[in-house]
Amino acid sequence: MSDILARLFEIIKDRQANPRSDSYTNRLLQGGQDTILQKVGEEAIEVILAAKGQGNDRLVSELADLTYHCLVLLALHELSPEDVAAELERRHHPRS
Numbered sequence: 001m002s003d004i005l006a007r008l009f010e011i012i013k014d015r016q017a018n019p020r021s022d023s024y025t026n027r028l029l030q031g032g033q034d035t036i037l038q039k040v041g042e043e044a045i046e047v048i049l050a051a052k053g054q055g056n057d058r059l060v061s062e063l064a065d066l067t068y069h070c071l072v073l074l075a076l077h078e079l080s081p082e083d084v085a086a087e088l089e090r091r092h093h094p095r096s
Contacts (some may be wrong), residue, residue: 003090012075
């Protein structure tokens, strides 16, 4: 995982443990799973639209938004990006 993704996930986990009233992350977490899933869905649609003709800069921006919201979803479920990495590793190197 890149350093920025690790730092961002640590910030999300910190907000979860130490809520701040001015934190967008805390508003998402307080909204619960449905709020976070709605944002993941919205961002996924925006990724598709960007890929279909809004240019690479817009695509990268929307992928960054989707990634952030997926990290919040992982935190809500007490999972981590390492869990996702482990699954990808398992798929890449299946046991014989």
